[in-house]
Amino acid sequence: MWLHDYSFRTLGNSGTFMMLDRRDLPGDAGGIILLNPYSDDSLGSTDNSALRDSFIVDFKVEFNVLEKDPDYFIGCTIVGALTTARFMQRPTPQN
Numbered sequence: 393m394w395l396h397d398y399s400f401r402t403l404g405n406s407g408t409f410m411m412l413d414r415r416d417l418p419g420d421a422g423g424i425i426l427l428n429p430y431s432d433d434s435l436g437s438t439d440n441s442a443l444r445d446s447f448i449v450d451f452k453v454e455f456n457v458l459e460k461d462p463d464y465f466i467g468c469t470i471v472g473a474l475t476t477a478r479f480m481q482r483p484t485p486q487n
Contacts, residue, residue: 394454398447400427414443 400410412425423440425447438444451457 395427395429398450400425412443412447417443 395410398412399414400412403409403411408428408430410427410429412427415422415424417423420440421442423438423443425436425438425443427434427436436444448457448459
């Protein structure tokens with residue numbers, strides 16, 4: 393609910409793929425944040441670090457946040473630099 397109140401909107405039929413559209417803000421303050429929250433983590437993208445920083449400050453007021461480079465996302469290993477990442481399905485553990 394907080395993300396909706398913050399003006400994030402879902403994209404298409406997805407209940408989790410969201411966009412914050414702040415292109416109407418003046419100067420360099422505006423932009424878009426794409427966010428895919430999942431369980432206890434999220435993956436987001438923006439080309440505006442000021443917009444990201446503003447969102448993170450507001451988010452941290454409401455939630456306990458641990459920021460780190462991602463290792464896995466939705467059961468996939470992230471391989472390579474984040475700008476050229478490949479996603480590989482994590483193997484099922486053998487018992």
